[in-house]
Amino acid sequence: MGSLFSNTISLRKSVQISDDEFVQLRDFIYEKSGIFVDIKRKYLFESRFSKRLSALGLSSFGDYVKFLKYDSNKAQELNKLFELVTTNETSFWRDTKQLESFRDHVLKEKIEEQRKAGKLELNIWSAGCSSGEEPYTLSILLHEVLRMELAKWRINITAVDLSPAMIERAQKGVYGEYAFKTTPEEIKNRYFTKDPGGWKIKPAVGKLIKFQQMNLNDRMSLKRVPRSHIVFCRNVIIYFDQDMKQRVVGSFYDNLLPDGYLMLGHSETLHKVSKTFKPIYHPGTIAYKKEG
Template sequence: MSLFSKSGILGKELKISNEEFTQLRDFIYDRSGIYIADNRKYLLENRLANRIKKLNLKDYGEYFYYLQYDPRKQQELNRLFEAVTTNETSFYRNPPQLKVFQDKVLKTVLDAQKAKRTKSLRIWSAGCSTGEEPYTLGIILHEVLGKDISQWNIKITANDLSEAVLMSARRGIYTDYALRTTPKEIVRKYFEEDGGKFKVIPEVKRLVSFGQINLNDKVQLKRVERSQIVFCRNVIIYFDDAVKKQVIGSFYDNLLPGGFLLIGHSESLHNISRAFKPIHHPGAIVYNKEG
């Protein structure tokens, strides 16, 4: 996500007042659960200046009014969410955690399903950004199951707050930068190269279903099909403790007994939830819903 330091309106730097910051910060929190601390006022100022310029508005106060009353406010709300979240991601991000997912978590879940004589698997990628994470999970499933994957009923539900990143995710076309952490043999096997771009093959794409969701909306979260595995990496860092507890509680409710939650390597459920059993592996902590 690029940062903008000034709006350039009439050649003057556009500054956000304390009152405007409070109005916009509270509005964003109310609509998305994303909390912007007082010491990050500059972030809001920088990232919204370009929107104000684009809409030909005078200041942040007019922008706040626009978000509430303009007929195009819903489209702008999507732009606002894009501006205040960072969509830095890649395929095969955090390989040690993905190895634990492949060798430990996935094996445990698949073995449990086989023991029940059912071959149904549901994975939820909450905060999927431009699709690299859910497609990576789809590729890993192909690697683990091989030809047997056709015998399984698999669905990876992938959600994000931003409709723009979801549009990109649905296309499934990426640059080599998105594949910078991906093994070369995986790229050759699961992507079609065309003019320097890399397209996810249909066999992987069909496993993933994309949709917009607001993790601060408990009603929306209850509609998500129950899962054996939930991925929510580098998302809860945007929330304050109250929203973190609510979101993690929703993940717990969504998970089937024995299910697993994986969060970002820099994130922790310490002081957020005691409902999960943390399982420590080299390079990753996995949270288990016992049952």
């Protein structure tokens, strides 16, 4: 998911938001997405949402909350709201040390387990995939590890995000130079082709991935995700309050197959969130294992 709200303040005049209006909008966002926004970020509401209010011809945040609740276009506006709430700061090969450790330990362990069991299949869930860099990176890792053997495997990467706009961008698979700031040059040249819009992911990489819009606060939707060997949810749960964290992590636990792994962002932890996973320490990362 990346950062919640940008720290960049627009030069345009912001619509002022009262404490009461902030609470109304904050509670609505929490109800719909599970994302909790602290009142210290109130000024960011003003900078981020003012342009949207102007486009809708609304003069106050109170009117905007009413629009979100009662207008005939509220469903479409909810998607716009999700775009404004999430910044989606991401890139390919993000947190390189973690990815390398994941590849050398967790991924290779799972691949070996599946080989021994005679089941050449692997399901990975990328929860909070933003504009697609994470699931495409995972697909590339699988291509690198399995190479010619990949054709024998059934691999499914389910990539979900709250924002329909991010899913649309991910499906297009075209990225500017900024997305490759931590990507090895040989990887970029091997798995992307030059495109008028930047660099386009090769079809073989995208073939392993199914993108879909999904709200991690929607329990019924989460239950439709195929049972996973590995769940990636990096830089997402830090934006949830304790109750939401526990619910989402509980859903990941239920989704994971026995001995499956949950991978969080390097600054995230399950401490005080869940005792049902066993932390496995590797150089550069912690993998949370569902035992049994």
